[in-house]
Amino acid sequence: MTFKYIFSTGLCGLLLLNTWSCRKSESLNVDMSRYVVDQPQQTEIDNWITANLTNPYNIQLVYRFERNLTDVVKDISPIQLERVKPTAEAIINIFLKTYEKVAGPAFIKTYTPKQFVLYGSPSYNSNGTITLGTADGGRRVVLYELNNLDFAQPAQVSRRMRTIHHEFTHILNQIVAIPPEFQQISKGDYNADWTGSTNTEQVARSLGFVSRYARSVYTEDFAEVTAHLLIEGQLWYDSYAKAAGPDGQAKLKKKEALVVEYFKQHLNINFRELQYEVLKVLRDTYNDNTKTFLYALQNSLISNPLMVNLADGAHYAEFGQSEQFKQVWEAVKTGLGTNGRKPAYFQIVFLSPTVMQVQHSYTNAAGSSFSAWYDFNITVAPNGDITFKRFDSGATDTPYGNGRNSQVLAGYTPLINYLNGHTFKGDWIPASAGPSNFLKFGGFSVKDEPDNYFYGKF
Amino acid sequence: MKQLLYILSAACLFLSCNKDEAKVFEETPEERMSARINELNSGLLSAEHGWKAYLTTSAKGGYGFYMDFDASQSVVMVADLNDATATERSTSSFRIKWVMNATLIFDTYNYITMLQDPSPSSYGGASGSGLQSDIEFEYQRTSGDSIILRGFKYKNELVLVKATAAEKDRYLGAAFKENIDEVNDYFTVKQNNYITVDGIKNKVEFVLDKSNKAGKLQFIDDNGEVVQIPGKYNYEDVGINFAPYFGLGSIIFVKGKMENGEFVLIAKDGTKYVIKQNDTPILPMATLFNYNGTYRELYIGNSLPAGVTSGFNTAYQACVSKFAAMNPRRTLVDVRFILSNSGTARVITRNNNGTTTFTANATYNYTYENGVLTLSNAAYDDNWAARTTQLIDIQNYFTNGGPFRVDYVRSANPNVTNLGGLYRVADATSFFYGSLRW
Numbered sequence: 001m002t003f004k005y006i007f008s009t010g011l012c013g014l015l016l017l018n019t020w021s022c023r024k025s026e027s028l029n030v031d032m033s034r035y036v037v038d039q040p041q042q043t044e045i046d047n048w049i050t051a052n053l054t055n056p057y058n059i060q061l062v063y064r065f066e067r068n069l070t071d072v073v074k075d076i077s078p079i080q081l082e083r084v085k086p087t088a089e090a091i092i093n094i095f096l097k098t099y100e101k102v103a104g105p106a107f108i109k110t111y112t113p114k115q116f117v118l119y120g121s122p123s124y125n126s127n128g129t130i131t132l133g134t135a136d137g138g139r140r141v142v143l144y145e146l147n148n149l150d151f152a153q154p155a156q157v158s159r160r161m162r163t164i165h166h167e168f169t170h171i172l173n174q175i176v177a178i179p180p181e182f183q184q185i186s187k188g189d190y191n192a193d194w195t196g197s198t199n200t201e202q203v204a205r206s207l208g209f210v211s212r213y214a215r216s217v218y219t220e221d222f223a224e225v226t227a228h229l230l231i232e233g234q235l236w237y238d239s240y241a242k243a244a245g246p247d248g249q250a251k252l253k254k255k256e257a258l259v260v261e262y263f264k265q266h267l268n269i270n271f272r273e274l275q276y277e278v279l280k281v282l283r284d285t286y287n288d289n290t291k292t293f294l295y296a297l298q299n300s301l302i303s304n305p306l307m308v309n310l311a312d313g314a315h316y317a318e319f320g321q322s323e324q325f326k327q328v329w330e331a332v333k334t335g336l337g338t339n340g341r342k343p344a345y346f347q348i349v350f351l352s353p354t355v356m357q358v359q360h361s362y363t364n365a366a367g368s369s370f371s372a373w374y375d376f377n378i379t380v381a382p383n384g385d386i387t388f389k390r391f392d393s394g395a396t397d398t399p400y401g402n403g404r405n406s407q408v409l410a411g412y413t414p415l416i417n418y419l420n421g422h423t424f425k426g427d428w429i430p431a432s433a434g435p436s437n438f439l440k441f442g443g444f445s446v447k448d449e450p451d452n453y454f455y456g457k458f
Numbered sequence: 459m460k461q462l463l464y465i466l467s468a469a470c471l472f473l474s475c476n477k478d479e480a481k482v483f484e485e486t487p488e489e490r491m492s493a494r495i496n497e498l499n500s501g502l503l504s505a506e507h508g509w510k511a512y513l514t515t516s517a518k519g520g521y522g523f524y525m526d527f528d529a530s531q532s533v534v535m536v537a538d539l540n541d542a543t544a545t546e547r548s549t550s551s552f553r554i555k556w557v558m559n560a561t562l563i564f565d566t567y568n569y570i571t572m573l574q575d576p577s578p579s580s581y582g583g584a585s586g587s588g589l590q591s592d593i594e595f596e597y598q599r600t601s602g603d604s605i606i607l608r609g610f611k612y613k614n615e616l617v618l619v620k621a622t623a624a625e626k627d628r629y630l631g632a633a634f635k636e637n638i639d640e641v642n643d644y645f646t647v648k649q650n651n652y653i654t655v656d657g658i659k660n661k662v663e664f665v666l667d668k669s670n671k672a673g674k675l676q677f678i679d680d681n682g683e684v685v686q687i688p689g690k691y692n693y694e695d696v697g698i699n700f701a702p703y704f705g706l707g708s709i710i711f712v713k714g715k716m717e718n719g720e721f722v723l724i725a726k727d728g729t730k731y732v733i734k735q736n737d738t739p740i741l742p743m744a745t746l747f748n749y750n751g752t753y754r755e756l757y758i759g760n761s762l763p764a765g766v767t768s769g770f771n772t773a774y775q776a777c778v779s780k781f782a783a784m785n786p787r788r789t790l791v792d793v794r795f796i797l798s799n800s801g802t803a804r805v806i807t808r809n810n811n812g813t814t815t816f817t818a819n820a821t822y823n824y825t826y827e828n829g830v831l832t833l834s835n836a837a838y839d840d841n842w843a844a845r846t847t848q849l850i851d852i853q854n855y856f857t858n859g860g861p862f863r864v865d866y867v868r869s870a871n872p873n874v875t876n877l878g879g880l881y882r883v884a885d886a887t888s889f890f891y892g893s894l895r896w
Contacts, residue, residue, distance in 0.1 A: 036495075
């Protein structure tokens with residue numbers, strides 16, 4: 001018994017020892033300095049990236065082909081070496097700097113994705129579409145199809161930068177969720193099969209979506225609205241919404257309002273200012289003429305009438321008015337005054353790229369208000385010169401009749417002659433008036449006479 | 459029982475610490491990885507005058523390059539993809555990375571990437587896969603003055619062969635493109651090319667498909683069967699290079715080049731085979747024309763091929779005139795005869811009234827023996843029946859004119875080639891004819 005006891009105790013002890021005996025604390029003998037799987041060389045472009053992206057913004061730019069950062073089963077080509085720098089510059093100018101200016105350096109350093117990955121070819125999907133970009137986990141933005149990007153074509157640059165703004169919106173949405181009201185606006189209309197033939201551009205628009213893709217799911221919708229407002233611009237958005245019909249327009253404007261609100265409330269960003277900064281860089285650095293007054297005029301993007309009321313408006317006090325034009329207006333006053341009428345103001349409605357309607361408002365001797373309308377043909381020369389020519393369409397609306405009244409017509413003749421007799425240039429109010437006024441004011445100045453102009457508020 | 463347990467436990471004591479410290483390899487894994495990377499890296503940098511490189515693609519043929527790697531991880535190339543790639547040097551980066559093996563990655567865009575580019579707009583192929591090629595190549599081995607790598611995904615070999623100073627000059631000078639043009643011009647002008655090979659009774663046709671970068675050998679063997687051997691080729695600084703295993707039995711063709719105005723194929727053992735031209739196509743049309751053959755269709759576009767006199771011309775012109783006499787006037791868009799499957803042949807005509815094109819089909823059963831085609835059981839679809847008045851001459855030609863012997867047709871116009879015909883057995887001067895198509 002005793003022996004057995006000693007024996008089994010001893011055996012148990014030995015078994016325990018056994019477990020100890022195998023616990024060898026030998027460090028693994030790997031020389032990590034020799035464990036080098038990849039040794040990319042630092043080149044001139046790498047130094048430039050370090051100085052302009054990595055150091056100021058803590059962002060890595062991966063441009064040399066890396067299969068692990070994209071869909072491994074797909075065939076995807078790397079970017080051309082000479083396109084790396086212009087692409088990086090566009091990212092800096094159109095994305096990083098615009099946010100930095102409006103939201104501050106702290107914001108951009110905190111929230112921007114830390115890794116941008118560039119590929120040259122598109123990424124083909126099995127449903128026949130191509131992917132232009134992805135955003136992963138708020139950390140990485142992957143951009144495709146950069147090899148056919150022509151930086152001399154503003155539309156192409158805009159398209160690619162819209163992808164970045166789109167993807168960054170997703171990242172912001174991962175920090176602050178999309179307001180629930182946004183989902184409700186188009187709740188029943190989302191459709192994962194957004195490439196389906198029934199989801200045409202017209203259908204998507206009339207349902208209040210800014211693009212076909214926006215229809216896929218509300219998160220994409222939000223990103224698409226944001227990216228379009230920033231890159232395509234407010235004028236484009238407004239005219240797009242107007243063409244969507246009343247229901248679509250209401251939804252699009254509601255979405256816009258929620259986006260603006262989202263940036264203000266949760267991120268303390270003045271979205272209007274951000275729009276302005278993006279527009280400015282697209283126009284000034286990338287020669288994007290789609291943001292000019294002339295482009296808007298010729299593409300029916302000006303949906304609000306231009307109101308010219310020299311007697312009213314703080315803007316005239318702030319930005320001044322033209323003496324020469326004032327004299328024309330005084331002549332109108334005198335002319336109408338001979339019969340006791342008084343001109344009040346006029347507004348210009350751009351009916352089409354080639355026709356505008358000047359709607360005058362005046363009072364008669366008894367103080368009652370009337371309207372007098374005159375139509376003008378608009379001709380835009382290739383160099384941007386604008387000429388107006390009055391014509392009478394024979395329309396029988398009362399205001400046209402008032403306009404034909406010989407006394408009224410005689411009164412307004414100085415202004416009609418002014419418009420008929422000069423060559424004009426059109427523009428928005430200069431950028432010096434500040435972002436809050438931009439696109440809200442516009443006007444025409446006589447060619448080569450910078451002091452001879454009229455302008456008003458849209 | 460208990461004792462058994464003790465004994466087993468005791469046995470465990472001796473086994474538990476039995477560790478095997480012996481290494482399978484002499485070096486540690488990281489040492490072997492570094493060695494392999496260094497081997498490839500120093501190998502690539504060891505060619506003083508750069509490399510001649512060959513790569514085949516899965517979707518099309520072979521492509522030739524000249525590449526020069528430098529220590530700052532940049533590579534200069536020219537390639538035989540098109541005129542621009544053959545004459546303008548392009549620089550991109552490369553690097554060597556460990557991915558299960560030492561791997562050469564062309565990591566920014568260069569000519570070699572055009573083959574891999576999934577966008578058909580860059581160099582053709584299918585959307586999403588291009589010509590089915592790679593930009594990542596796994597290091598296989600170094601053999602003499604060659605480095606052999608293999609594509610990651612499509613598994614095609616990229617072979618680098620050290621270039622001499624003279625070869626480098628030719629690639630980077632005008633000679634590379636001049637060579638490409640010379641070979642292309644030769645095969646544009648010379649038709650019905652063949653070689654004769656010991657042991658093969660018939661002439662062996664050599665076809666160079668320039669657009670697909672593919673070569674082909676075809677002949678009739680002793681049993682009367684058509685033998686076709688496909689291959690891929692690329693241009694070099696001098697002549698062309700065939701991808702491995704292009705040959706007939708023990709004769710493996712490796713190169714081809716111009717020599718004294720003639721084109722010679724060079725076998726691995728150095729034997730040269732001079733290409734000659736036959737007056738007529740090498741293979742009888744009957745061996746190629748079949749529903750599952752090289753050709754299955756005879757096609758007439760908006761007018762008859764020029765330079766041919768045949769009894770069919772009358773029938774065709776009558777049909778054209780009758781359509782033209784309609785109100786509104788119609789035109790005969792095209793006519794084709796096609797072997798749809800093993801038992802059905804079709805005559806398909808299309809006519810246009812100025813706005814709409816109508817397709818009218820006549821369907822036949824057929825038998826095809828010893829190059830003679832016999833049509834039966836004519837059936838006409840609604841569009842044909844509606845235009846019988848206009849189509850009657852063509853209809854009668856096929857329905858009542860047979861049987862037909864299948865053979866090539868020669869045009870008096872040297873620019874009109876590749877014509878095939880259906881000759882009336884009863885009257886060899888009358889035959890339906892058109893371009894041979896698949």
